[in-house]
Amino acid sequence: DAKTTQPTSMDCAEGRAANLPCNHSTISGNEYVYWYRQIHSQGPQYIIHGLKNNETNEMASLIITEDRKSSTLILPHATLRDTAVYYCIANAGGTSYGKLTFGQGTILTVHP
């Protein structure tokens, strides 16, 4: 898996959009970008993933730059329950035997 770099921590006001950046400058063509979050030692929770195009689901949006060297996870209206560690992972599925390589992630704190 390509190495990913994320800020250690970020703050966000409740109700505002949270934009979490991730750098993956060495990502290869067959690697997807996945985002997970972990709320206070619970099991990591899948959020969204993408290859080249921007993606949106009920939880978040994922914006991937055209050169695929970086991406941004957007939580459009952050709530206190979105306070968690967010992990950005580059994963090629079969060639990595399904192993997810979790880095240190970004600690997102949502304030009232």
Next chain:
Amino acid sequence: EAQVTQNPRYLITVTGKKLTVTCSQNMNHEYMSWYRQDPGLGLRQIYYSMNVEVTDKGDVPEGYKVSRKEKRNFPLILESPSPNQTSLYFCASSLSWSGKQFFGPGTRLTVL
């Protein structure tokens, strides 16, 4: 409800006393794996399984065993636990070698 369950959720044991942590999923997933999470080291894969009777080592397999006799179950066995196996353990499953994985709630193990 689609889920991965683990038991027990908390366990305190003593060195050398064999234990098993169970993992079960109800999504008919082929792929299952075990991770451990330690402060400063992130999540590291212990073992994984592609299907019934097919298992292989992850990054930190020493001191652990697994078995996959049924598709839904993937128990983690510590035959002679040691204090350095004190950790938070997560089981995960997915439909294939996909980066979109479902994690269990975790088992916090303390070995005295």
